[in-house]
Amino acid sequence: MTLPTQLANLRIPVIGSPLFIISNPDLVIAQCKAGIVGAFPALNAREKEGEPILLEAWLKRITEELDRHNQANPDTPAAPFAVNQIVHRSNERLERDLEICAKWKVPIWITSLGARVEVNEAAHSCGGITLHDIINNRFAKKAIEKGADGLIAVAAGAGGHAGAQSPFALVNEIREWFDGPVALSGAIANGKSILAAQAMGADLAYIGSPFIATDEANAQPEYKQMIVESGAEDIVYSNLFTGVHGNYLKPSIARAGMDPDNLEDSDPSKMNFGADREKPKSWKEIWGAGQGIGAVTGITPAAQLVDRLAVEYADARQELCGG
Numbered sequence: 001m002t003l004p005t006q007l008a009n010l011r012i013p014v015i016g017s018p019l020f021i022i023s024n025p026d027l028v029i030a031q032c033k034a035g036i037v038g039a040f041p042a043l044n045a046r047e048k049e050g051e052p053i054l055l056e057a058w059l060k061r062i063t064e065e066l067d068r069h070n071q072a073n074p075d076t077p078a079a080p081f082a083v084n085q086i087v088h089r090s091n092e093r094l095e096r097d098l099e100i101c102a103k104w105k106v107p108i109w110i111t112s113l114g115a116r117v118e119v120n121e122a123a124h125s126c127g128g129i130t131l132h133d134i135i136n137n138r139f140a141k142k143a144i145e146k147g148a149d150g151l152i153a154v155a156a157g158a159g160g161h162a163g164a165q166s167p168f169a170l171v172n173e174i175r176e177w178f179d180g181p182v183a184l185s186g187a188i189a190n191g192k193s194i195l196a197a198q199a200m201g202a203d204l205a206y207i208g209s210p211f212i213a214t215d216e217a218n219a220q221p222e223y224k225q226m227i228v229e230s231g232a233e234d235i236v237y238s239n240l241f242t243g244v245h246g247n248y249l250k251p252s253i254a255r256a257g258m259d260p261d262n263l264e265d266s267d268p269s270k271m272n273f274g275a276d277r278e279k280p281k282s283w284k285e286i287w288g289a290g291q292g293i294g295a296v297t298g299i300t301p302a303a304q305l306v307d308r309l310a311v312e313y314a315d316a317r318q319e320l321c322g323g
């Protein structure tokens, strides 16, 4: 199947994935101008009480800056952007955010945690497409039944709420029945891995953690530096911090006074995306990252990271397929 236009004309087949707190308009605009889809979670745009709606301001800025870029650079237009909706009962903003995104004609809608018909309908009402993220084949089927246009297969090793399945198994099971758009998520951090994702049957690579170590990312300098200095062995998979399993940087857990190799278990009833989301104070600086960060060797502008991936991807294609 051919890809929808929103995903078809990228410089390299990559989506810069949405990162809680970290993704902001600066990062999204830089990613899109560099030729990959940039994304942010709608919940990152949080205004204080009485202030104008920040999501609206972010969408206006991103849309206008990318339009201006496209007029000035008709030969190298920006990639489209995506907004991530957390479809969970504790997200009391969901309905409002769907309306705002439809009003601003968001081109790509990424949905996490719940597959709902009305969210897909809202995206389609403004000409957008939805990609739903899943960690197994059963959730993948449910998402497509509810009207998602494509899937994000979140495999083992991904930053944030990661799955536990091998990407080979997950993509293969999905490709047995689904020929629509599939992005693969989990520890993809160089050009060879992007090509490998395509060889496996995915259309696109979904890359998060490497973008934490960029100038534009809204993350503390110590967090960016920890990404640069860490590798796969420094990542621990735990459900303690949010109630669902995710991957975290061990040194940040140790700094908070816990033993990263002996963490307690939690459960999904602890998930909360509401305005009252409060973490214990000592957890504020527990930092998420995927296993691919060994490929990150410095903090750079996002455009430089995309340039590196593009060069590596072209080299990998040349090496493996002769072009």
Ligand SMILES: Cc1cc2nc3c(=O)[nH]c(=O)nc-3n(C[C@H](O)[C@H](O)[C@H](O)COP(=O)(O)O)c2cc1C
Residues within 6 Å of the ligand: 017, 018, 019, 020, 021, 022, 041, 084, 111, 112, 133, 154, 157, 158, 159, 160, 161, 185, 186, 187, 188, 206, 207, 208, 209, 210, 287, 288, 289, 290, 291, 292
């Ligand atoms: C710090 C952090 C925050 C994240 N926040 C979100 C989020 O708010 N919404 C979402 O859909 N995914 C979120 N993710 C998951 C990413 O979108 C993506 O699946 C993951 O980063 C890909 O794996 P990688 O980090 O190994 O590249 C987050 C990941 C990290 C590392």
